[in-house]
Amino acid sequence: MSFSRRDGILTVNHETSSLKRETKSPTFTIGIDDFLLHGKPFQIISGALHYFRVHPDLWADRIHKARLMGLNTIETYVPWNQHAPQRGVFDTTAGLDLARFLRLVSEEGMHAIIRPGPYICAEWDNGGLPAWLTADPDVRIRRFEPKFLTAVREYFEQLLPIISVAQIDRGGPVILFQIENEYGAYGADKPYLQALVAMAHDLGITVPLTTVDQSTDQMLDDGSLPELHRTASFGSRSNERLATLRRHQTTGPLMCSEFWDGWFDHWGEHHHTTPVADAAHELDLMLAAGASVNIYMFHGGTNFGFSNGANDKGTYKSQVTSYDYDAPLDEAGYPTEKYHAFREVIGRYSQLPACVPASATNAPAFQTPFQITVPLTDVREKLGRWRVFEHAPTMDHTEQYRGLCIYRTTLNHSDDKIARSGILRLAEIRDRALVSIDGTSVGALNRDNRERAIALPAGDILELLVEDLGRVSYGTRIGEPKGVIGPITLNGEELVHWEVLSLDLTAIDGSLFAGIPTLNLDPMGPSFSKTEFTLSASTDLFLDTSEWGKGIAWINGFNLGRYWSRGPQSTLYIPRSQLRTGINELIILELHAHAQSTARFLPRPSLGNTDY
Missing domain, CATH: 3.20.20.80 (Glycosidases)
Known part of the structure; x- marks a missing residue:
């Protein structure tokens, strides 16, 4: 095996390789009682x-x-x-x-x-x-x-x-x-x-x-x-x-x-x-x-x-x-x-430097209204392509290893075994699914609540917006697949003929809105909202998410991470190095609804209540 590097990316070539080791006198060792430098x-x-x-x-x-x-x-x-x-x-x-x-x-x-x-x-x-x-x-x-x-x-x-x-x-x-x-x-x-x-x-x-x-x-x-x-x-x-x-x-x-x-x-x-x-x-x-x-x-x-x-x-x-x-x-x-x-x-055991870091000061506090909101359905084909599967696949099977994807199927098949309403049941969801029928939200299924079934009204197009909320990092469940696990059934009959769209949400910027008519919609999700604001100097910011439901935020194309009204945290930290002197662009993907269609920035972070 060998490898080559271009533009900072190391590519592996699968062939036999060896590395020569240069040995010198060790300068850090383990002694009888101490580390020895x-x-x-x-x-x-x-x-x-x-x-x-x-x-x-x-x-x-x-x-x-x-x-x-x-x-x-x-x-x-x-x-x-x-x-x-x-x-x-x-x-x-x-x-x-x-x-x-x-x-x-x-x-x-x-x-x-x-x-x-x-x-x-x-x-x-x-x-x-x-x-x-x-x-x-x-x-x-x-x-x-x-x-x-x-x-x-x-x-x-x-x-x-x-x-x-x-x-x-x-x-x-x-x-x-x-x-x-x-x-x-x-x-x-x-x-x-x-x-x-x-x-x-x-x-x-x-x-x-x-x-x-x-x-x-x-x-x-x-x-x-x-x-x-x-x-x-x-x-x-x-x-x-x-x-x-x-x-x-x-x-x-x-x-x-x-x-x-x-x-x-x-x-x-x-x-x-x-x-x-x-x-x-x-x-x-x-x-x-x-x-x-x-x-x-x-x-x-x-x-x-x-x-x-x-x-x-x-x-x-x-x-x-x-x-x-x-x-x-x-x-x-x-x-x-x-x-x-x-x-x-x-300082009781070693000599300390004379200086200490400065204490925190308040970050700029201001607010700016969102200037445009567009439904996810209007832009989702810009973020991925539909792929066809006979049975609902896991996200891993689609090679989507993080984030969100959309599952879609049509209920009005010629096969009269498939009803158009009833009880929708998932064998297991990892980790969350927003269910909609003909574009209208039906509800959410949450893994942590062990929710796997939901009443489905009559309709034709069933969609599930599925979110991987993070893979287990400790214990025997490391490595488990994400997305839909096992069959999806309606009134006990398996739903087949699925289309799946994996959303590329790595870097979202204003280009997502290109070609979309300017809309000022009610902030109903799932939808993207964008605003711009101006800074005169480099500074950290704390984005207030307390009035929003659940979603993701990007600053100048950089994915800041998730927010959720569940808490405990209700701010997102924006490092000053990700901000510009001049115009900055904030975009959020709100999955539910935000009670306030304004982006607010607070002077201090809010990481939540510490009471047990």
């Missing part, structure tokens, strides 16, 4: 910062603020599915330019920890695994299985050359490389872990290899190998968790490589926060014990587009667009009370 004890004080959740023009700002808090290392996952949306392509442009991100870490005088998976969890869509891979029923993920390991090898052959040249023994910042991710919570396939280790070594990784697992006996046993350095993940009872880790690793430095200082949110629940004093106390306990730590998260960022994951432990729960995580640096990049508390704790 150039032979001297080194306590890692790290923070998680996912380059793929932060606008690339803001990477340097966030990294700098990490150093000002007293951190000496930046940790990041690598999302395989984001870099490789199709097999044979590896995107390293713009916000996926990992090499540039690592250079910025190095320029700030900091070190880096890389966690490339192949599975990362991270509350990220499909746990970072590509849906084109998990859609293959013959692939058995996260185990010693030939088809899965072949795909992982392709991924590593594209990614690891970027990482290997950035290792500390080659003048770069990378000091640790993690194998898999919390594997003990999923499986115990030692040959699989050994295969990942062999790939890493074969492809030029020379820094120490680690694993991470929750600090339980079973997970620490199942999730690692004797030759790998074990680390733990937890958010409380630090001394107890470190003692458990020490039982499983009698020598070497102790490390909590995921110190959970906050948590993530689901639609329809409260906004999670953790007490500042409690989190600072736990951090103090670890540093006082001489343990190394990676704060998860230092800065959470945003699940832009359709990148959010989901959980399903009996009930499906989709994660929200904001990944603020109640982290020391908030979603907009400003220090919080937790930032200053953590900085004070870190």
